[in-house]
Amino acid sequence: xxxxxxxxxxxxxxxxxxxxxxxxxxxxxxxxxxxxxxxxxxxxxxxxxxxxxxxxxxxxxxxxxxxxxxxxxxxxxxxxxxxxxxxxxxxxxxxxxxxxxxxxxxxxxxxxxxxxxxxxxxxxxxxxxxxxxxxxxxxxxxxxxxxxxxxxxxxxxxxxxxxxxxxxxxxxxxxxxxxxxxxxxxxxxxxxxxxxxxxxxxxxxxxxxxxxxxxxxxxxxxxxxxxxxxxxxxxxxxxxxxxxxxxxxxxxxxxxxxxxxxxxxxxxxxxxxxxxxxxxxxxxxxxxxxxxxxxxxxxxxxxxxxxxxxxxxxxxxxxxxxxxxxxxxxxxxxxxxxxxxxxxxxxxxxxxxxxxxxxxxxxxxxxxxxxxxxxxxxxxxxxxxxxxxxxxxxxxxxxxxxxxxxxxxxxxxxxxxxxxxxxxxxxxxxxxxxxxxxxxxxxxxxxxxxxxxxxxxxxxxxxxxxxxxxxxxxxxxxxxxxxxxxxxxxxxxxxxxxxxxxxxxxxxxxxxxxxxxxxxxxxxxxxxxxxxxxxxxxxxxxxxxxxxxxxxxxxxxxxxxxxxxxxxxxxxxxxxxxxxxxxxxxxxxxxxxxxxxxxxxxxxxxxxxxxxxxxxxxxxxxxxxxxxxxxxxxxxxx
Amino acid sequence: xxxxxxxxxxxxxxxxxxxxxxxxxxxxxxxxxxxxxxxxxxxxxxxxxxxxxxxxxxxxxxxxxxxxxxxxxxxxxxxxxxxxxxxxxxxxxxxxxxxxxxxxxxxxxxxxxxxxxxxxxxxxxxxxxxxxxxxxxxxxxxxxxxxxxxxxxxxxxxxxxxxxxxxxxxxxxxxxxxxxxxxxxxxxxxxxxxxxxxxxxxxxxxxxxxxxxxxxxxxxxxxxxxxxxxxxxxxxxxxxxxxxxxxxxx
Numbered sequence: 001x002x003x004x005x006x007x008x009x010x011x012x013x014x015x016x017x018x019x020x021x022x023x024x025x026x027x028x029x030x031x032x033x034x035x036x037x038x039x040x041x042x043x044x045x046x047x048x049x050x051x052x053x054x055x056x057x058x059x060x061x062x063x064x065x066x067x068x069x070x071x072x073x074x075x076x077x078x079x080x081x082x083x084x085x086x087x088x089x090x091x092x093x094x095x096x097x098x099x100x101x102x103x104x105x106x107x108x109x110x111x112x113x114x115x116x117x118x119x120x121x122x123x124x125x126x127x128x129x130x131x132x133x134x135x136x137x138x139x140x141x142x143x144x145x146x147x148x149x150x151x152x153x154x155x156x157x158x159x160x161x162x163x164x165x166x167x168x169x170x171x172x173x174x175x176x177x178x179x180x181x182x183x184x185x186x187x188x189x190x191x192x193x194x195x196x197x198x199x200x201x202x203x204x205x206x207x208x209x210x211x212x213x214x215x216x217x218x219x220x221x222x223x224x225x226x227x228x229x230x231x232x233x234x235x236x237x238x239x240x241x242x243x244x245x246x247x248x249x250x251x252x253x254x255x256x257x258x259x260x261x262x263x264x265x266x267x268x269x270x271x272x273x274x275x276x277x278x279x280x281x282x283x284x285x286x287x288x289x290x291x292x293x294x295x296x297x298x299x300x301x302x303x304x305x306x307x308x309x310x311x312x313x314x315x316x317x318x319x320x321x322x323x324x325x326x327x328x329x330x331x332x333x334x335x336x337x338x339x340x341x342x343x344x345x346x347x348x349x350x351x352x353x354x355x356x357x358x359x360x361x362x363x364x365x366x367x368x369x370x371x372x373x374x375x376x377x378x379x380x381x382x383x384x385x386x387x388x389x390x391x392x393x394x395x396x397x398x399x400x401x402x403x404x405x406x407x408x409x410x411x412x413x414x415x416x417x418x419x420x421x422x423x424x425x426x427x428x429x430x431x432x433x434x435x436x437x438x439x440x441x442x443x444x445x446x447x448x449x450x451x452x453x454x455x456x457x458x459x460x461x462x463x464x465x466x467x468x469x470x471x472x473x474x475x476x477x478x479x480x481x482x483x484x485x486x487x488x489x490x491x492x493x494x495x496x497x498x499x500x501x502x503x504x505x506x507x508x509x510x511x512x513x514x515x516x517x518x519x520x521x522x523x524x525x526x527x528x529x530x531x532x533x534x535x536x537x538x539x540x541x542x543x544x545x546x547x548x549x550x551x552x553x554x555x556x557x558x559x560x561x562x563x564x565x566x567x568x569x570x571x572x573x574x575x576x577x578x579x580x581x582x583x584x585x586x587x588x589x590x591x592x593x594x595x596x597x598x599x600x601x602x603x604x605x606x607x608x609x610x611x612x613x614x615x616x617x618x619x620x621x622x623x624x625x626x627x628x629x630x631x632x633x634x635x636x637x638x
Numbered sequence: 639x640x641x642x643x644x645x646x647x648x649x650x651x652x653x654x655x656x657x658x659x660x661x662x663x664x665x666x667x668x669x670x671x672x673x674x675x676x677x678x679x680x681x682x683x684x685x686x687x688x689x690x691x692x693x694x695x696x697x698x699x700x701x702x703x704x705x706x707x708x709x710x711x712x713x714x715x716x717x718x719x720x721x722x723x724x725x726x727x728x729x730x731x732x733x734x735x736x737x738x739x740x741x742x743x744x745x746x747x748x749x750x751x752x753x754x755x756x757x758x759x760x761x762x763x764x765x766x767x768x769x770x771x772x773x774x775x776x777x778x779x780x781x782x783x784x785x786x787x788x789x790x791x792x793x794x795x796x797x798x799x800x801x802x803x804x805x806x807x808x809x810x811x812x813x814x815x816x817x818x819x820x821x822x823x824x825x826x827x828x829x830x831x832x833x834x835x836x837x838x839x840x841x842x843x844x845x846x847x848x849x850x851x852x853x854x855x856x857x858x859x860x861x862x863x864x865x866x867x868x869x870x871x872x873x874x875x876x877x878x879x880x881x882x883x884x885x886x887x888x
Contacts, residue, residue, distance in 0.1 A: 543730075
């Protein structure tokens with residue numbers, strides 16, 4: 001038996017002093033053992049101290065201060081704001097200007113006699129009714145409505161009624177008391193003496209006629225409609241782009257993708273070339289389409305013709321080619337089809353732009369439909385070359401990697417090794433050169449060639465070393481790499497609030513709702529991309545397994561086993577996001593993004609709280625309504 | 639003939655699921671694979687059509703090495719191998735007809751299939767296959783409206799769309815009650831006898847094996863422990879396959 005310090009249970013039973021109870025009793029009474037409880041209370045005490053310090057410092061940093069809100073000036077201001085907010089300027093009355101005059105003699109002259117005052121309606125009384133230049137007069141008003149706003153003017157004697165001017169006697173508006181009276185001590189002017197009576201005038205406005213919606217209400221209505229549509233367009237664009245991206249950010253779809261190092265590198269090497277080729281080719285085709293549609297009839301004929309040819313090509317492509325040249329034949333036909341599709345789209349778009357302009361002129365008040373057609377066509381023209389580049393990039397790189405993968409499988413080990421090494425080195429040099437060239441451009445570096453060359457060679461050498469070390473047949477997990485990159489980008493984008501993004505977009509596309517649309521759409525892509533991808537990760541694998549087993553390819557598996565499973569959660573999340581976007585679009589105007597936020601900010605800055613109140617009510621109504629509606633729709637779908 | 643040669647599968651968590659398994663499944667025969675849960679039956683079936691990549695060994699089918707086939711060729715191999723599952727693995731939100739048509743994906747033009755367009759002959763073929771498994775009237779129902787037995791029939795119809803020469807059945811009746819189990823097994827047997835489809839079917843119950851299978855192979859902890867005729871499994875063999883504590887039921 002090993003003689004270690006932990007004695008076996010049997011030994012412990014044999015030796016009483018080893019028993020814990022005995023141990024404790026054997027100790028002298030005066031020195032109790034340091035118990036666990038003591039440590040624990042010390043830890044609790046320390047934790048409390050730390051918490052107190054943290055919050056004390058927090059109060060310091062956030063300047064929590066109860067003195068300022070107690071100041072009377074600030075309380076008055078707050079009261080004004082609250083009074084404004086609880087009286088939204090929803091309706092306005094037709095207002096009529098009412099002038100109440102009283103004669104005054106300045107300077108005093110006993111020869112001038114004044115008529116008696118008519119006290120049947122509103123009237124003002126001056127004491128005294130004659131005064132020296134610059135003297136004081138007490139103006140009293142009677143028979144006004146309580147709380148009426150009155151302005152006081154002095155109207156000097158003028159040659160004719162057209163030359164009359166109203167000079168302010170009181171700087172501020174005067175408010176009548178609960179009896180409908182007011183008293184104001186006015187200081188008369190130093191100039192403007194006259195032999196005849198002059199006039200002190202009280203001006204007030206009285207409501208007349210029926211109430212009608214205020215201008216503020218009308219503006220608010222227009223802007224809230226803009227806000228809702230801003231959210232709609234942003235959600236639509238964001239959703240459309242988030243769906244494909246979410247597949248790239250789904251671990252279960254991406255983890256299956258793996259291919260040998262050499263074939264990955266071949267794909268990377270070809271990708272930039274294919275992208276550039278696609279960009280140039282489609283750009284040229286778009287330009288060609290623009291030229292061809294100068295003649296309308298020719299453009300239409302060509303559009304129809306190219307559509308028919310594309311359809312025929314697709315029919316040809318759908319045949320099951322077998323044999324040695326199948327890949328090449330398919331590739332050639334596919335390239336032709338894609339180019340023709342690009343040409344057809346270019347023709348369609350340039351014709352669409354013309355159609356849009358024509359519709360705008362012809363449709364009159366429905367001209368916005370023409371504008372819609374024009375913008376859609378313009379969108380195609382703008383993004384077609386970019387799309388071509390993207391397609392060229394993906395087709396060429398997937399073709400290169402699959403062909404080289406096939407080559408690597410059949411090649412002799414030594415040949416495969418050399419191939420991998422060469423391709424990896426070239427890919428490393430090319431990609432590093434591209435990345436560093438972009439950096440050089442961003443930082444405006446003087447000697448770009450020298451700056452680019454060193455890192456390019458270094459990366460090339462590193463990849464050469466890697467390709468010499470690794471097993472060239474072993475698949476490397478490409479999918480997981482793509483997944484990680486997508487996730488990182490999405491997380492970074494999501495952490496930037498749209499209110500910040502909109503500032504950048506406002507610089508690019510100008511202040512207005514379009515900047516708001518772009519900012520919200522970008523944030524929607526990031527937010528929904530993550531939520532969607534988590535839904536993809538949660539789907540059942542059984543159906544995917546079953547569809548894969550039938551011989552379906554990756555795209556077919558997604559269409560038949562993945563998409564049916566993710567449609568309900570996708571719809572639910574899209575509605576949820578639209579909800580968020582409506583709320584965000586109400587404040588995106590603070591950053592220059594259009595919508596109702598712009599009005600709110602303007603009114604708050606001009607201290608027009610009654611108007612801001614109208615907009616806040618509108619926001620509350622819209623958000624609450626959409627909240628309710630989206631909850632109902634979501635219930636239905638899930 | 640399907641030859642399985644020294645097939646080994648080690649999962650990423652270093653579990654040895656298959657250990658040097660070798661046997662032959664003769665063309666047109668009904669071969670049963672038996673063994674305890676976790677003995678490697680499912681892994682074995684999935685290695686045959688490479689839903690699971692084997693770590694080592696070969697699967698050779700009519701002289702073609704499936705294990706060496708590149709991805710593009712693998713699709714052409716897979717489309718001739720039908721597979722049905724214990725959990726049926728239907729896309730429950732899609733219609734029965736769509737589920738059955740998805741069995742045709744290896745044959746049709748990928749571009750058209752993405753927008754759910756299938757040739758007329760494929761649709762009538764799907765209806766014919768649903769007729770064969772007696773649930774043509776449910777073609778336009780959603781798959782999750784069907785009972786377990788009906789779902790498995792849809793699974794079989796889907797596999798039949800592939801015009802399979804080989805049918806892999808991964809415990810096709812383990813989720814069904816005995817009556818339904820026999821009806822499903824009868825359909826499989828009929829396909830085996832009438833269409834000459836080679837069937838490899840993993841099963842739990844020995845009485846099903848002895849009633850329907852021409853041959854049986856048994857796995858225990860990833861190793862092949864029996865390869866012979868079903869009626870050769872006597873009490874002693876039974877204990878070798880299922881362990882000393884096992885009791886024969888049914």
